[in-house]
Amino acid sequence: MMSNLPPFVIFFVGAVLPFLFKGRVRNWLMIGVGAVGLWQVLSLDVGSTFDVQWLGYNLELMRVDGMSRPFGIIFTLSITAVFIYAMYMDESTPYVASCLYVGSALGAVFAGDLITLYLFWEIMAIASTFLVLLRRRKQTYGSAYRYVLVHIFGGLILLFGILLTISATGSTTFDASVFHTQSVGSWLVLVGFLINAAVPPMSAWLSDAYPEATVFGGIVLSAYTTKTAVYTLLRGFAGWEILIVIGCIMSIYGIVYALLENDMRRILAYSIINQVGFMICGAGIGTELAINGAIAHAFCHIIYKALLWMSAGAVLYRTGTAKCTELGGLYKSMPTTMILGTIGALAISSVPGTSGFTSKTLILMAASEQHLMWPWLILEMASAGVFLHAGIKFPYFVFFDKDRGLRPKKALPCMTVGMMVLAFFCLFLGIFPNVLYSILPYQDMFADGSFTVFKAEKVVTQMQLLLFSGLVFFLFLKLLKRTDTISLDTDWFYRKAGKWFFARCANLLNGINEWAYQTFAQRLPDSLYQLFNQGPARLTVVLLTPFWKFRGHEKERMEIGRTEIYRRALLGIYPVGIAAAFVAIFFVILYLT
Numbered sequence: 001m002m003s004n005l006p007p008f009v010i011f012f013v014g015a016v017l018p019f020l021f022k023g024r025v026r027n028w029l030m031i032g033v034g035a036v037g038l039w040q041v042l043s044l045d046v047g048s049t050f051d052v053q054w055l056g057y058n059l060e061l062m063r064v065d066g067m068s069r070p071f072g073i074i075f076t077l078s079i080t081a082v083f084i085y086a087m088y089m090d091e092s093t094p095y096v097a098s099c100l101y102v103g104s105a106l107g108a109v110f111a112g113d114l115i116t117l118y119l120f121w122e123i124m125a126i127a128s129t130f131l132v133l134l135r136r137r138k139q140t141y142g143s144a145y146r147y148v149l150v151h152i153f154g155g156l157i158l159l160f161g162i163l164l165t166i167s168a169t170g171s172t173t174f175d176a177s178v179f180h181t182q183s184v185g186s187w188l189v190l191v192g193f194l195i196n197a198a199v200p201p202m203s204a205w206l207s208d209a210y211p212e213a214t215v216f217g218g219i220v221l222s223a224y225t226t227k228t229a230v231y232t233l234l235r236g237f238a239g240w241e242i243l244i245v246i247g248c249i250m251s252i253y254g255i256v257y258a259l260l261e262n263d264m265r266r267i268l269a270y271s272i273i274n275q276v277g278f279m280i281c282g283a284g285i286g287t288e289l290a291i292n293g294a295i296a297h298a299f300c301h302i303i304y305k306a307l308l309w310m311s312a313g314a315v316l317y318r319t320g321t322a323k324c325t326e327l328g329g330l331y332k333s334m335p336t337t338m339i340l341g342t343i344g345a346l347a348i349s350s351v352p353g354t355s356g357f358t359s360k361t362l363i364l365m366a367a368s369e370q371h372l373m374w375p376w377l378i379l380e381m382a383s384a385g386v387f388l389h390a391g392i393k394f395p396y397f398v399f400f401d402k403d404r405g406l407r408p409k410k411a412l413p414c415m416t417v418g419m420m421v422l423a424f425f426c427l428f429l430g431i432f433p434n435v436l437y438s439i440l441p442y443q444d445m446f447a448d449g450s451f452t453v454f455k456a457e458k459v460v461t462q463m464q465l466l467l468f469s470g471l472v473f474f475l476f477l478k479l480l481k482r483t484d485t486i487s488l489d490t491d492w493f494y495r496k497a498g499k500w501f502f503a504r505c506a507n508l509l510n511g512i513n514e515w516a517y518q519t520f521a522q523r524l525p526d527s528l529y530q531l532f533n534q535g536p537a538r539l540t541v542v543l544l545t546p547f548w549k550f551r552g553h554e555k556e557r558m559e560i561g562r563t564e565i566y567r568r569a570l571l572g573i574y575p576v577g578i579a580a581a582f583v584a585i586f587f588v589i590l591y592l593t
Contacts, residue, residue, distance in 0.1 A: 004111060006050050006062040007072055008120070010037045018092035024104035027087045030095050033079030037106075041072040049112065057172055060112025066441025071109040071231050073439065074299045075102060077307055077425075084215045085310055085418025096133055098220045100127035103223040109231050113172040115163045117232070121196075122156065125151035127130030128225060131217035131312030132209045141147065142213045147209040150195065156174045161185045179236050190237055196281060197229035198273050199246055200253050206272060207257070211265035211322065215313035218265060222309045223302045226272060230279045239286025241294065247281025248378040250274065255385035260487045264312050264398055265322050266318050270307070271348065271390045273442065275301050276414050282363040283372055293362025296436055300355035300429060304347035307422040308394065311341030315398060316334025318408035329403025337411045338399040341421040349391030349466060350383055352459045355426045358433035361462075362454040362519040380465065387469040396473075407440060 014033035018026055046069065050062035079102045079358030086094070091479045091516075104127060107120035125148065132144040164185030169178050198206040210221050254274025262268045270526060275297070315330060316322050331338045347354040350361070355437040360383065367376040411419070427435050433453065437446050445451050 004048060004050060004106065005040065005064075006077065007037055007130065008103040008107035008110070009059075010040055011099045011106065013100035013101070014049075015096045019094040022092075023089075023090070026092070026095070027083075027089070030099075031080060031083045031087075033099065034076060034083045035103075037078055037096070038073070038076035040068060041204070041400050042067065043075050044069065044072070051112075051264050057063055057115060058113070059116050059172075061116055062110045063112030065108065066439075066443075067231070067235060067291075068109050070299055070439050071227065072439075074302050075106055075109070075224065076083075077226075078302050078422075079220070081418050081421040082216070082219050082306065082310075084421060085219065085313075085415050088412050089216060092181050094203070094214065094216050094348070097127050097130040097134070098216075101220065101224060102351050105228050112546075114166065114174050114178075114461060117174050118159060118162055120157075122155050124225065124269065126226065128221060131221055132213045134217055135212060135214045137212070139228065143209045143212040145560045146203050150205040154195030154202070157195070159192075160354050161188025161192055163349070166188060174235065176236055176238060177339050182240075185295050190233075190240070191579055193229050193232045193237070195498040196225055196244065197233065197276055198226055199250060200273075201490040201493075203250075203273050205254070205488060205573070207266055207429055208491050209504040210269045216275060217315060219306055219309040222268070222272060222305050226276050227279075227298045227302060228284070230276060230294065233280060233283045234291055236313055238283050238291055241284055242549040243280050243284030244372065245284075246281070247277045248375055250280060250380035252279025253277070253380060255382060255389055257487055258389035259385075262324050263322050264324055264327070264394060265316070265388060266309050266399070266487075267324075267394055268312060271308075272305065272467075274382060274386060274389075275305070276350070277382070278360060278363055281375060281379060282366060285363075285366050285372065285375075287366050287370065289362060289369065289445060290366035292366075292437075292440040292442050292445070293359065293366055295440055296359035296362055297356075300347070300359040300426075301307065303422050303425050303429075304354075304356060307344035307419055308341060308390070308425060310419045310422070311337050311344065312394075312398070312414065314411035315408075315420070316416070318411065319406055325400045326404065327406065328401035329399075330406060331399040332403070333407045334399070334410055335414055337419070338395065340416070340423045341399070342395050343423040343426050345391045345395050347386040347430065350462060351391075351466060352430075352454070352462055354430035355428075355433075355436075356430070356452055357462065358430055358436065363380060364590075365453070368412075383462075383467040384465050387466050388473055391466070392425035392470060392473045398506075424545075464491070489553055 013036075014030065017029050017033065017209060022030055026148035028063075044062075044064045046066060049060060052059050052061060075507075077189040079098065082098075090399055101124060101199060103493065104120040104123035107181070108117055111117040111120060129144055129148045132140060162185070165178055166172055168181075168183055171178055179189065192393065195202045206226070208326070210218055252269045252273050254272070254277060258267045258274065261270060278300075279294040282290040282297070312322065315327065318334065319327065319330075321327065321459065338481055347356040347544075350356040364376060364379055367379060376491055385502055410416075434446070437451075440446075483499050
């Protein structure tokens with residue numbers, strides 16, 4: 001029955017279709033795969049499971065509950081809109097990689113056990129690497145190499161933690177109950193999750209790789225890896241106070257680098273780190289309201305972030321550049337893209353009436369209810385910073401800044417339709433948030449219908465915050481003018497350290513290799529040849545010399561005898577007595593060993 005089929009199966013099967021069909025047929029089929037996946041997730045009943053037995057373990061390939069279902073809905077909704085946007089593509093590989101990537105992300109969020117989670121976690125890392133590689137540039141290859149190394153490192157830490165956890169608890173179940181002891185295994189699993197969540201200082205893989213992907217690849221990548229990590233933190237580590245600290249650091253860290261950046265897609269990449277910080281902070285608070293808020297914010301973030309990446313991708317597709325210093329005045333030739341991108345910018349800035357306000361406010365309310373003054377203050381400051389870098393800076397420098405004479409064509413019709421779908425949800429969920437709230441895991445707070453984020457004091461405070469941020473932006477506009485520079489992130493350290501490490505290893509290992517080659521490939525074989533070819537002959541001469549002296553042979557005669565015996569021994573001709581002596585020695589050695 002389709003109602004009991006794990007959603008990842010649809011996308012794994014869908015990954016085969018691009019090899020069988022071409023052109024428009026393939027593009028429409030991929031939209032169909034996304035739509036069927038969305039329908040499948042919506043049809044799943046809370047409490048549904050799908051189990052298999054493997055090596056004596058019960059693997060829960062699908063566990064549907066109030067926490068996994070919202071992630072499944074937004075994952076499939078997002079990829080459907082992205083496939084609409086990508087109807088211009090005439091390649092099979094991006095579709096294959098994206099289906100495997102989305103399917104593995106769905107497999108991870110619906111996994112009910114740690115083994116299944118890990119398997120999908122690794123597939124997700126491999127599939128996403130291909131989405132980076134497909135741009136086929138020198139910089140892209142370097143970014144993809146670093147990207148996959150970081151994820152392999154994180155995956156190994158996660159695997160080690162999972163094995164320790166299973167050994168300590170005897171359970172493979174993926175739930176908070178197996179991590180409540182805060183054992184070594186629990187901490188290793190947490191670190192593995194945090195690496196995929198792009199927590200500094202292991203966050204540079206995101207800002208390094210995502211902007212180097214293709215237009216299509218960048219949009220897909222923006223939605224899944226970090227949000228899957230957020231889901232795992234909510235599932236396994238809700239209430240761990242260290243996550244509050246980490247979330248606050250991320251929310252500020254992303255803003256600082258986004259303000260420094262010149263590349264519009266790197267601005268959006270750092271913005272992901274900032275927004276994930278809000279979600280992780282919600283996980284750390286750990287109350288029902290905070291968890292609802294983190295899930296709602298992940299849901300809305302995927303929508304408006306994909307919309308922003310789509311608008312940036314349309315600009316990159318038409319102009320061939322992503323640098324703010326080379327863009328400006330595009331509202332004249334790409335007005336629709338500007339309007340839709342601005343809707344995404346307003347949503348990420350939490351403007352009342354957009355989806356970002358209805359989700360982020362839940363996290364802020366949760367911090368306030370728990371009297372967490374410093375986290376609440378930092379998140380409010382971060383909200384202002386978001387408006388600076390994503391709400392104003394991105395659209396201003398791309399569409400409204402100095403006109404540089406670029407007159408690109410409008411975005412392709414399929415791109416415009418894809419952006420319209422997501423822009424609609426940015427506004428719809430901002431005006432009718434109860435549609436989103438109805439799928440969140442903890443429904444008690446919404447039961448009486450009185451809960452609302454549209455409180456006068458909150459709306460007024462938020463508008464004041466945004467207006468003040470806008471004033472600051474334009475007052476300091478000259479300081480915010482971008483130059484064609486590169487911002488150094490933490491990846492600088494492992495890039496430099498990596499080169500030094502590999503150079504030292506190369507010198508050491510090449511030196512060992514050269515010594516081993518000379519010793520074992522040149523000197524040793526020659527010595528063994530000399531030993532086994534001339535050794536018996538020389539030994540024969542040594543053994544016969546005392547006998548010749550006993551017989552009274554003179555020196556000259558002994559030299560002639562030595563020469564003759566040596567010549568014959570080299571040919572394998574030995575005196576009978578010597579041969580018998582060799583046999584006796586051999587048996588003595590054999591007996592002693």
